[in-house]
Amino acid sequence: MAIKCTKQEGGKVVCTFSGLMDTTQCLEAEKEVMNASEGAEKIVFDLNGVQYIASSFLRLCGKASHKVNTGNFSIINATQAVKNVFTISGLVERLNLI
Amino acid sequence: MSIEAAKKRADDFLVKAKESAAIFSQLSQEHVDRIVKAVYEAGFKNRVKLAKMAVKETGMGRWEDKVIKNVVGSLFVYEDIKNLKTVGILSDDRETGIMEIAQPIGPILAIIPVTNPTSTVIFKTLIALKARNPIIISPHQKAIGCCVETAKICYEAALKEDAPENCIQWTREEPIDFATFDIKDYYAETQALMSHPKLSLIIATGGGGVVKAAYTSGTPAYGVGSGNVPILIDKSADISFAVKNILISKTFDNGTICASEQSIVVEQSIADAVIKEFKAQGGYFLSEEEIKKVEKVAFDREREIMSAGVVGQSVEKIAQLAGINVPAGTSVLLAPLKGVGDDYPLSSEILCPILAFYVARDFNYAVKTCIDLNFHGGMGHSAGIYANDDGVIKEFSTEMSAGRILVNTPSSQGAIGGIFNKIHTSLTLGCGTAGKNITTDNITAKHLINIQRVARRRGNERFSNFDANLFYDESLSTDEILRKFNLNY
Numbered sequence: 001m002a003i004k005c006t007k008q009e010g011g012k013v014v015c016t017f018s019g020l021m022d023t024t025q026c027l028e029a030e031k032e033v034m035n036a037s038e039g040a041e042k043i044v045f046d047l048n049g050v051q052y053i054a055s056s057f058l059r060l061c062g063k064a065s066h067k068v069n070t071g072n073f074s075i076i077n078a079t080q081a082v083k084n085v086f087t088i089s090g091l092v093e094r095l096n097l098i
Numbered sequence: 099m100s101i102e103a104a105k106k107r108a109d110d111f112l113v114k115a116k117e118s119a120a121i122f123s124q125l126s127q128e129h130v131d132r133i134v135k136a137v138y139e140a141g142f143k144n145r146v147k148l149a150k151m152a153v154k155e156t157g158m159g160r161w162e163d164k165v166i167k168n169v170v171g172s173l174f175v176y177e178d179i180k181n182l183k184t185v186g187i188l189s190d191d192r193e194t195g196i197m198e199i200a201q202p203i204g205p206i207l208a209i210i211p212v213t214n215p216t217s218t219v220i221f222k223t224l225i226a227l228k229a230r231n232p233i234i235i236s237p238h239q240k241a242i243g244c245c246v247e248t249a250k251i252c253y254e255a256a257l258k259e260d261a262p263e264n265c266i267q268w269t270r271e272e273p274i275d276f277a278t279f280d281i282k283d284y285y286a287e288t289q290a291l292m293s294h295p296k297l298s299l300i301i302a303t304g305g306g307g308v309v310k311a312a313y314t315s316g317t318p319a320y321g322v323g324s325g326n327v328p329i330l331i332d333k334s335a336d337i338s339f340a341v342k343n344i345l346i347s348k349t350f351d352n353g354t355i356c357a358s359e360q361s362i363v364v365e366q367s368i369a370d371a372v373i374k375e376f377k378a379q380g381g382y383f384l385s386e387e388e389i390k391k392v393e394k395v396a397f398d399r400e401r402e403i404m405s406a407g408v409v410g411q412s413v414e415k416i417a418q419l420a421g422i423n424v425p426a427g428t429s430v431l432l433a434p435l436k437g438v439g440d441d442y443p444l445s446s447e448i449l450c451p452i453l454a455f456y457v458a459r460d461f462n463y464a465v466k467t468c469i470d471l472n473f474h475g476g477m478g479h480s481a482g483i484y485a486n487d488d489g490v491i492k493e494f495s496t497e498m499s500a501g502r503i504l505v506n507t508p509s510s511q512g513a514i515g516g517i518f519n520k521i522h523t524s525l526t527l528g529c530g531t532a533g534k535n536i537t538t539d540n541i542t543a544k545h546l547i548n549i550q551r552v553a554r555r556r557g558n559e560r561f562s563n564f565d566a567n568l569f570y571d572e573s574l575s576t577d578e579i580l581r582k583f584n585l586n587y
Contacts, residue, residue, distance in 0.1 A: 023260050055121050055263035081124060089120035090113070 003029040011041030015064075018049035026056035033060060037067045048077035053085055061095050074098055099283040101290070108290035111234055114264040115205035116296050118232035121262035122202055125230055127185040133259045134176065134228045140255035141172035141220035141248070148216040148251075151244040155273065156212050158410025163351035164216070171217030171525060174516035175224050178523040179543045184229050188549065195554035200547045202230035204298030207291050209312065211304040213354035213410060213449060214525055215241035219248040221525045222301055223266055227256065229546035231298070235268040236291065238304065239284055243273040292317055301541065303526050306403075313534065320541050322526055323533025325356040326447040326476025327509050328468035330494055331364045331372055332461065332485035339506070340484035341375040344453075347508030349429050353450045354410040357480045357502070357513030357527060360447055361454040362432070363467045369457040380429035382413075383455070384422075389433045389444065391420040396452060397443035404448040413451050438470040446475055461490065465497050472499050478533030482509045501530050501538030515540055560587050 002025045005015040013036050017029065037043050043064050047053075065073035074096040078086070086092050099107075125133075141148075149164035188198040208222040219235055226233035237245030246268050253266040269287065288308070292300055292315035300319040302312035309321035331340050348359050364372045373383065384392060395416065398405045408416050413431060417424045424431065430451040438445040444454045454471075458464035472481060482504040483494045495503040504512035507519060516523035524540035539545065564583050568574060 052124050053121070054260060055117065058117055058121070059263075085120040085124060087120075088123060089117040091117070 003032050005032055005036035007036065007040075011039070012044065013037050013040040013042070014044045014046055016046040016048065020052045021050055021057040022052065022054045023056050026054060026060055030056075030060050030063070033064055034067075037064060040068060042072045043068050043074075045073075045075045046077050047075060047079070047082055050079065050082055053082055058085075058089060058091065061091070065095055071096065099280075099286050101286060104283075104286040104290035105294075107287060108294045111267055111269070111291065112205060112294050112296040114267060115232045115234060118262040118264040119202065119204045119230075119298075122230040122232060122265065125185070125262075127183065129260070130185055130228065130230055131180065133256050133261045133265075134180070134224055136255040136259045137220075137224055137227060137252045138172050138176035140251050141168065141224075144248075144251050145169055145172065148244060148248050151247060152216045152241065155243050156215065156241050156410070158213060159351040159354050160412075164214075167214055167217035167351065167525075168220060170514060170516060170523060171214075171219075171221040172224070174523040175221050175542075178516060179225060179228050182228065182543055184543055184547055195556040197552040197554070199550040199552065200229075201550060203546055203548050204231060205296060206231050206233045206546065207297055207300045207317075208233050208235050209288075209300065209302040209304050209308055210235060210237045210241065210245050212238035212241045213356075214303075214351075215245050216248045218303055218525045219245050220252065223249070223252045225541070225543040225546055227261070227265060228543040231546055232262065232265045232267070234291065235266065236288060237268070237270065239274050239279070239281070242270045246270065246272075289315070299546070301526055310534075320526060320528065320537070320545060321535055322356065323478055323529035323535055324447055324475055325358075325479035325527075325529075326360050326445075326471055326474055327357060327480050327482065328361045328363055328471040328476075328498075329359045329482040329484070329509065330464050330468050331362065331368065332464075332483060332487065332490050332494075333365050333368050334487040334490060335368075335484035335506075336486065337368065337371050337375050341372065341379050341381075343484070343506070343508045345379055345381070345429050347510040347512075348453060349451055350508070350510045352410045352412055353448075353452075353510075355510040355514070356447070356449065358449065358510040359453060359482065360476070361445065361456060361468075361471050363456045363458055363464045363471075365461060365464050366457055366459050376430075376432060380427055381432050381453075382424045382428040382430070383432045383434060388420070388422045389435075391422055392416065392431065392433065392452065393443045395419040396448050396450070397446060399443070402440070402446075404446065404450075408448065408450045408452075411450050416450060416452065438467065438474050445471060465494055468494070469497060469499075476500075476533075478529030478531070478535065478538065479527065480504060480509055480513045482507065482512070499530075499532045501528055501533075502540075513540075560584065 002019045145168035149161045153161040190197040235249045249268040300312040302309045302321040312319040396408045413428045432455045433444045434455045480502040481498045481500040502513045511517045515521035522540040522542045526541040528537040528539045529535045530538035
């Protein structure tokens, strides 16, 4: 599985992804993220080890960010190549890419 | 539709396209090639259905020929681009120190003409995706249904190979209801898309108006100038072969390809033989009275362009519209003309089976007539010659202002490449600066990438051995400076 979500103190959920987040992986990941983020106050996507993201991953980010209040969703540890994807698509600020 | 609404709509398309471009930027060559192959296969598989849809919706051309156009737009284009490298390092020359890297350019807006709708959608989609760019299809208002169906077929095939979402979009979902349609809405939408800051490039194929709009939008554009293709039959030509090939080309899809022959120019010495051959192969020479009748239906005097009503129509339909009788089985109408220009409407580009016919007293006058035709609305596009004398071919080619000079070749199929020659297969034919275009190339995937050049340090031996202070010395002559600059080199 290319994703693992852990619940932490203060309603924080950290989802760690790895490998190729293609359409098939994203479908699997979406279930995990949606389940784990139920009632969450803060969601963090840790992209350490993610080499590729498909369109469906951008959609998953958007969906997850809507589960919490503005500013309480963030993306960390993205590689430069993956950061470029968020930059080109104009989603860096909206998805709080750190 | 208000300008604000049009801008909002354009914004929606471009936000999606930009996200798609972002995903595209990560794709490997192997992944891109899988997507392109899938799209070509889907376009090819649906070639007959889409051809019939196009003819039914536009009322132009022949479905059998539109099938061939779809084959060109899918199979031939694919074969032309399949081995082209469009991702990553293209070349690395250790000697010059220059390494070239391909980068996608970003979202492309594709303006689709009514004359070649489905084939152009497949073609532009293939070359855009090959270069890792999302494409937005903007169909002509009279070809929306067939274009959208084509785009959907391509998109579904692309998604099956995990292409980025929205890598293919289309600006309309349903054919227009012309009872309530306001062309101004259409222009506003197109203008908003063309000038959107997130759009990277426009590939405009269509009438002069839309091409000019693309060039003046502020977004880089490849446009296609209008054609007015002159064909010279030289006395060294195989006349029967020449006439046969001209007819194959001019009757193809009822003459809707902009590279189709518009005028035939022959020398006096072979005129009778050429006329006889045309008649034998189904050509019908119009009388002066008939020419006047045909002019009225074929040329819009007010707008000074061909009448939309004859574009892509059969000889029978044109004869019926003009109120003239032609023998059954006539393949083209030939209009013997004495001059070129506004006083001779049939000397202009008319995309249907009508050919202007000129007899020149010698080769030089024949070339001059071709140049006049070239300058009368078709500069930079294409021209053709039938000859078996290489000197004549070279002389003619040097004199013409045309991006493509087709030799002993049907110009319709010759100009688009892949069938009769080795020029790149394309349905967007650059017309160079003469046609107000940036290139004379047949536009293809290589035009849709940005090439970065990594220039490693390589010394200029002459410069490093030269005392650069001498450049500041005005007392030295150019010859003296160059002698020292080139010393021992």
